[in-house]
Amino acid sequence: MARTAAMPRRQARSNRDRMLITPEGVALPLTVASRGARAGALLLDFVFLGTVFVVVTIALISLAGGVAQLIGRFGSGGEAPAALQFLIVVWMIATFLLRYAWFLVFELGPRGATPGKRLSGIRIAARDGGRLTAEMVIARNLLRDIELFLPVAFIASAGVESPPAWLAATAWFAMFLLFPCFNRDRLRAGDVIAGTWVVEAPRRKLEAAMSVPAVPSAASSAYLFTEAELAVYGEYELQTLERILREDRDAAIESVQATIAAKIGRDPWVPDSRAFLEAYYAQLRARLEAGMRMGRRKADKHAGDAS
């Protein structure tokens, strides 16, 4: 029944909004993460990665220094290369893991986001609404290699001395960097391969108190509106009114109250603007919701009353 009338938009929808159908058949609104948020997340991750890398390297070097000192003091020759070699192996493995496992491990966690993504308020999800699997996360992160690490290393090694190689590497880098700009869902190459996308993590805001108090205050029940007075507005105005009541700014409340009173032909001067609006909100909502149950919806004030 709700499908017949368009859902009133509760907020201005951007072109990043998508509807995702869960396996249960519930339509969920999702917002595709903006490119800025993703670039920020990537930069943050690189800062973290770089920090961890430097810390590990310094720790291993100082450990190596300590080992060398110990060996120098006790003078046993045989163990020195073995111990130092072990540290080199540890460093190589740590470098490999930082390059490939950092993104993997974090995105496989319950948050589906690296620390950088989490700070930017975004996460990854399966594009088809199904389960996000380990294979998807692996695929999207292995492709990061040709999108990012390889061309950057190439640009750095080619240098300015060999313009053709440098140009080719830069073009390659630019192609993958700009990839998200040329498709609707801002997919990067890894997302295409993996069947994932990056979306805004749902806001965690807890429910505010209901605008309709559990016990209607005496003041607001003093206002009773007639059917004709309520028929002026539709769902869009109702939800605008709800927002204004929640924001609770005196100036806005007074001006909206005056506007509504003028529109329905009442005296704009009332002792308690907020009580007036609360009463109008509750009664308008009751009326519109009753209409909804009958399959009649009124999207906004311009829509004709279907009754």
Added chain:
Amino acid sequence: MPAGSDPLTPDPLVSALLRSDRFRVEREADWRRLDAIVTAMEKGRLRRVPDADLIALPQLYRTVASSLSIARAISLDAATLGYLEALVQRAWFVVYGPRSSLGDWLRGFLGGGWSRSVRGLGLDLAIAFAVMCAGVLVGWLLVAHDPDWYQALVPGQFADTRVPGASREALRATLFGNSQQDGMGAFAAYLFSNNAGVSILAFALGFAFGVPTLLLLVQNTAILGAMLWLYHGAGLTLDFAAWISVHGTTELFAILLSGGAGLHIGRAMAFPGERSVLAAASEAGRRAAQVMAGVVIMLVVAAILEGFARQLVDNTPGRLAIGGFMLALWCAYFFAFAPGRSPGHAGSRR
């Protein structure tokens, strides 16, 4: 049907409310419980979530999802709708998130998932194999035609004493007698990260419709062909084959798999069939990613073999035995080991 539509509710306070608010009051406890569970799981405090809550989670998720559907039909309270949408979305992320722990995933992966994906590559493996053989042949022919090609094909690290015109003894010395060499561990780690880089590159380049993957395969196997020619000229063909087979059967197999994985993606994107390009790419990508996870494991094995076993086993028959055994092992694992799908495995079911 929307509860709260009957006037049986005894509480006069509740019955004074709008129907949609009554609906909300009656269900709010469930919503808040789900909210608490999801919040705890998002914060990574899975252990502190009671078992009862974990068991209730899927049911609660469905309850709240249906609350959302009903609320959309009967309520105009934007705050409630917004909250429910966000809550269902968060719960959806948790319920349909990466479910298996790393251990579970590894078990399913080793116990059939990996070999199944490898077999799924099928034709791509055959193409990659043919291309690699062709690469060896091209390397051999180029160098046989004009030895100057050797310098162009073989990177400096292999071209120390191993250059055209080197004596048989010098070449032989590179194959045998290195068992006292130091630094094997570091060497193995270096080999591993280097080879893993090449393999991941071969896979990732499949994105460009597989063409660069083929080029990379040819380039890498041409080195092998050139060196084979060099040792053949010195009459050391079998010794060289044994020397390379210790780790080579594993490593070349891994490179074959990553090349096949790259081709698989490239082919799926170039010829998606009746699916959309995106759907074809993501299906191929997931299968190829599973193969690639295994390639990394194979390369660890190859690096250990190359760094240690090859130096410690200093004779041709022993090396051939190790190489042959590894080859048989991988072939048996990939093509003969086909357990039935375990019913509960998360990775294979979608």
